[in-house]
Amino acid sequence: MTTPKYLQIAERIRTECGTLHEGAQLPAEQELAAAYRASPMTVRRALDLLQEQGVVTRIPGRGTFVRHGIISKSSALTSFTEDITMRGMTPGTRVLGVDEVTPTSEVSRDLSLGRTELVLQLERLRFADDEPICLEVAHVPQRYAKALGDSALVSLHRGLASIGLAPDSATRRVHAAIVTDRQATLLGVPPGSPTLNIIQVFFDERGRPIQRSNACFRADRYETYSRVRRAENHPPTEETE
Incomplete structure (x- = not known):
């Protein structure tokens, strides 16, 4: 293909x-289109993808600039491993703990668990090119734990995909926080550093909740990125112009 x-x-x-330094400006879209013998629309699509992946920053009216060091999470449903690999880096994981535990009320609610149902709790430190980026606590309903092995x-x-529960959709909540002393040590950042906490609930193709993750990302290395548009039935008003 x-x-x-x-x-x-x-x-x-x-x-x-x-090969370029941080902040270097790329040629204009028309120049890139001529260089790659492609239409401006095709080049624009390529640049949109690179912006989603954190490789470039596009500033309207100014141009496209090289960006290093930031991992940009788009609205697409991808795993941490996929995100890091797409950016040409090597992903890594250190498992810090695995246990079957009684879920908190928030975990129980998000995974639609029964009153007495336990969860598999998996804590992992995630790396990009041997640099710690994320500290994640994931929960999976106990009924799937044995099959996962x-x-x-x-x-x-x-x-999950191997047992017929491939993640098909997810909800995502993002909020700012400050690292705890333990998080600071594991992530290699100074105490009091800001983080992005991202809580995701993953669903299979039948809409069943199959996994919940609560991940603490270094704010100096990670951001979320999405493209939004105004709803057709909500035109701008004088207050929003």
Whole structure:
């Protein structure tokens, strides 16, 4: 199968960005289109992808600039491993703890658990190129834990997919926080550093909640990115213009 043109161009631009300094400005879209023998729309699609992946920053009216060091999480449903790999880095995981526990009320609610149902709790420190990026606590209903076995330690999403519970959709909540002393030590950041806490609940294709994760991300290395548009039935008013 032939790789789509915009993906080929995105990969070539990504390689070029790796040779440039932070903040370097890329040629205009028309120039890139001519250089890669593609339409401006195809180049724009490639740049949109690279912006979602944190490789470039696009500033309206100014241009496109190289960006290093920030991992940008788009609205697409992807795992941490996929996010890091797409950015040309090597993902890594250190398992800090695995146990079957009684869930908190929040975990029980999000996973639609019965009153006496337990959960598999998995705590992991996640890395990008050997640098700690994220401290994550994941919960899976106990009824799936035995089927998962040791596969949960390697890749939780892959393990769920192997038993017919591939994550198909998710909800995501993001809030700002300050690291605890333990988080600061594990993530290698100074005490009092800001973090992005991202709580996600994953559902299979039948809409059943199959996993909940509460992840603490370094705010100096991670951000969330999404594209939004105004609803057709909510035109701008004088107050919002």
